[in-house]
Amino acid sequence: MALKNTSTPVPSLCSIPTLFLSLTLICTLSVTLFFLFSNPETQTQTQAPLHHLKVYISDLPRSLNYGLLDTYYSSPTFDSRLPNNPHHKTHIPTNLKFPPYPENPLIKQYSAEYWIMADLMTPDNLRTSSFAKRVFDLNQADVVFVPFFATLSAELQLGTNKGVFRKKVDENKDYERQREVLDFVTKSQAWNRSGGRDHVFVLTDPVAMWHVRAEIAPAILLVVDFGGWFRLDSKSSNSSTPDMIQHTQVSLLKDVIVPYTHLLPRLQLSEDQRRQMLLYFKGAKHRHRGGIVREKLWDLLVKEPGIIMEEGFPNATGLEQSIRGMRTSEFCLHPAGDTPTSCRLFDAIQSLCIPVIVSDNIELPFEGMVDYSEFSVFVAVNDALRPNWLVGYLKSFSEEQKNKFRQNMAHVQPIFEYDNGHPGGIGPINPDGAVNHVWKKVHQKLPMIKEAIVREKRKPPGVSIPLRCHCT
Numbered sequence: 310m311a312l313k314n315t316s317t318p319v320p321s322l323c324s325i326p327t328l329f330l331s332l333t334l335i336c337t338l339s340v341t342l343f344f345l346f347s348n349p350e351t352q353t354q355t356q357a358p359l360h361h362l363k364v365y366i367s368d369l370p371r372s373l374n375y376g377l378l379d380t381y382y383s384s385p386t387f388d389s390r391l392p393n394n395p396h397h398k399t400h401i402p403t404n405l406k407f408p409p410y411p412e413n414p415l416i417k418q419y420s421a422e423y424w425i426m427a428d429l430m431t432p433d434n435l436r437t438s439s440f441a442k443r444v445f446d447l448n449q450a451d452v453v454f455v456p457f458f459a460t461l462s463a464e465l466q467l468g469t470n471k472g473v474f475r476k477k478v479d480e481n482k483d484y485e486r487q488r489e490v491l492d493f494v495t496k497s498q499a500w501n502r503s504g505g506r507d508h509v510f511v512l513t514d515p516v517a518m519w520h521v522r523a524e525i526a527p528a529i530l531l532v533v534d535f536g537g538w539f540r541l542d543s544k545s546s547n548s549s550t551p552d553m554i555q556h557t558q559v560s561l562l563k564d565v566i567v568p569y570t571h572l573l574p575r576l577q578l579s580e581d582q583r584r585q586m587l588l589y590f591k592g593a594k595h596r597h598r599g600g601i602v603r604e605k606l607w608d609l610l611v612k613e614p615g616i617i618m619e620e621g622f623p624n625a626t627g628l629e630q631s632i633r634g635m636r637t638s639e640f641c642l643h644p645a646g647d648t649p650t651s652c653r654l655f656d657a658i659q660s661l662c663i664p665v666i667v668s669d670n671i672e673l674p675f676e677g678m679v680d681y682s683e684f685s686v687f688v689a690v691n692d693a694l695r696p697n698w699l700v701g702y703l704k705s706f707s708e709e710q711k712n713k714f715r716q717n718m719a720h721v722q723p724i725f726e727y728d729n730g731h732p733g734g735i736g737p738i739n740p741d742g743a744v745n746h747v748w749k750k751v752h753q754k755l756p757m758i759k760e761a762i763v764r765e766k767r768k769p770p771g772v773s774i775p776l777r778c779h780c781t
Contacts, residue, residue, distance in 0.1 A: 362441045362752045365450035366429055367494055367508070369457060373486060374426060377461045378408040384469070407733025411461075414628070415468075418652040419460040420570045421531065421743070422511040424727035426456050427734025428744050438740040440748040451755055452529065453499045453508045457490045460514035467516075477520060487521045495524070503762045506563075509751060513567065515648050526558040527761075529754060531567050531747065534672050535559050536648025561672070562757050565750040568674040568725045568743055569652035573632055575659045575726070578719040582636075587615035587703060589638035589662065591631050592646070592653060594620050602667065602690055603644040606699075610642075613700055635660035639711055640686065640703050644668060644693075655725050658684070663714045665703065667693045675724060675746045677753075684718040 370376070407430070410416070410423040428436070429443050436443070444450050466474050466483035473481045494500050500508065508528040512518055515537045518525060522538070532538065538559040594607050611618045617634055621627040635641055641657035643650075645668040657664045664685040673681055681687075686703070693699050727743045729736055738744050 362748050362755075363444045363449055363451045364429060364441045364509075364748075365444050365447050365453050365499065367453055367455045367497065367499065369455065369490065369493060373462075373490060374456045374458045375407060377458050377465060378410070381411055381461065381465060382408060405733070407735055409733065414572050416461065416464045418569045418572060419464070419513040419517075419533075421513045421567050421727060421747070422458050422460055424570075424729070424734050424738075424744055425511055425531075425747060426454075426458075427729075428738050429454060429456075431735050431737070435735075435737050438737050438745070440740075440745045440752070447499055447502075450499075451507070452751060452758075455490065455494055455508055455510050455528075457486075457510070457518075459487075459490075459510065459512050459517035462486045463514050463517050463519070474516070475519065484520050487518050490518075491521050491524055504765050506758050506761050506765070511567075513569070522558055529751060529758065530559060530564045531751075532559065532564060533567060533569055533674075534648050534650045535566075535670075536645075536650075563754055563761070565747060565754070566672045566674045566676075567747055567750075568655050568727075569650070570727055571655040571659045571725060572628065572652055573635065573656040573659050575722055576636055576661050578661065578715065581661050581715065584637055584639045586617055586634075586638040587700070588613075588640045588642055588665065589617045589619075589634040590642035590644075591617075591619040591621055591627065591634055592651075602694070603646060605694055606642070606644055606667065609694070609696060610699070616700070631656065632660070635662040638662055640665045642667070645671070658718055658725060659722055661715045661718050663711060663718070665699075674743075675750060678746060678749070679721055679724060684714045684721065 407427065410420045428439055428441065431439075433443070447453070462483045463474075466481060470480055474483065477484050479485075494508065495505070505525065505528045508525075509531065510518065510525055510528055511531045513531070513533050515533070588610070590607075590610075592603075594604055607618055610616050617638065619630060619634065621630060635657055639662070641653070641660070641662035641664055643654050643657065643664045643666045649668045649671040650673070654664055654666070664681075665688060666681075666685055667688050667690055669690050673679075686706075688699065688702070692702075723739060723741050724746055725743055726739065728734075729738045729742070729744075731737075
């Protein structure tokens with residue numbers, strides 16, 4: 310016999326009154342959220358950017374960063390390698406806390422060190438757009454930034470006494486500064502806790518910190534490319550091939566490729582006009598190492614119609630020629646020089662001139678964030694050196710393809726811009742600019758860096774970890 314259910318019935322969750330009440334609440338919440346997030350003022354207050362990279366600044370003396378700018382501007386004559394340019398300021402007041410970076414193109418192209426540090430020196434209330442958060446407690450830091458203007462230090466020495474640059478002598482003030490930085494940093498608690506692996510050095514000039522590279526090899530290096538950084542470890546090499554790389558000081562696993570500072574002004578897509586020339590190049594014909602390819606390309610192309618090959622330097626006249634040449638040509642040639650890349654690539658991007666990259670070993674900034682194939686043409690060296698091949702290849706691109714390249718280029722132009730438009734660089738940065746992309750790239754390295762630190766700690770005393778890097 311079935312038992313009779315005498316319990317009080319429970320209202321169904323899908324009953325009409327309950328369902329109506331639920332729908333009313335959902336609609337009310339939806340309308341509230343709509344007005345909340347559609348109000349720009351409310352968005353600004355509620356959507357503050359998240360900081361993902363915590364940066365501690367090593368306490369180096371001012372003489373190793375902004376003080377070097379004071380030295381530069383107080384010199385009556387600076388660089389004999391560059392003709393005088395009336396548009397470049399060579400003397401400014403020396404009492405500025407944050408002097409401007411030199412307009413001298415030999416130095417300006419390496420100014421990343423200045424803009425990255427300026428972001429960290431900007432007061433917190435103005436740094437809401439920065440991906441990095443400055444911390445003053447070492448224990449909270451993800452990385453330790455070393456505020457040494459290594460490029461400016463090297464260029465000061467090259468401009469005043471180039472003959473002693475590679476020598477460890479008293480006359481080499483750059484070497485003295487390198488040793489001062491290393492002596493200070495390596496004796497710090499921060500270095501000892503990680504072996505320097507979480508330290509960040511900005512080394513945009515290929516010869517920056519030349520004498521201490523082996524000592525800073527474990528650190529995170531911000532470099533424009535890897536040209537000149539690889540070296541042969543003869544003790545560990547059993548190979549008879551002289552150019553076989555067995556030992557490296559740089560690696561895509563830990564280091565960050567950053568852009569040169571462009572020297573030419575940005576051309577907006579709306580300002581672009583019809584381009585009459587096919588291909589443009591301006592620079593030195595004779596280079597070393599990978600730059601030998603440049604000489605061969607020059608001889609192949611210099612007499613071709615629709616192609617301009619100019620030898621020159623970025624002084625006042627050279628800048629005007631480059632602006633005109635890049636803005637009136639469909640393509641801009643980018644062959645390797647002494648190193649695989651140069652600021653010429655970023656000048657081309659700002660000029661909406663499609664880069665033609667002939668450099669088999671090039672490493673490019675922000676790859677993974679930027680797809681260069683969407684606005685650049687990559688050509689193998691062997692193909693480029695075939696007679697008549699390159700000209701025919703470039704002529705095969707349709708107007709539609711070239712226009713698409715330029716549209717894509719216009720979209721990424723801000724990514725390669727360091728200058729934030731504020732005096733001394735002190736002020737909010739462009740959230741889509743070069744500095745933030747550098748911080749994001751450093752952040753990507755953290756898991757590998759932390760793993761390396763842990764591996765270092767568990768090694769028995771006297772056992773070293775090789776610096777070899779097996780990566781492409």
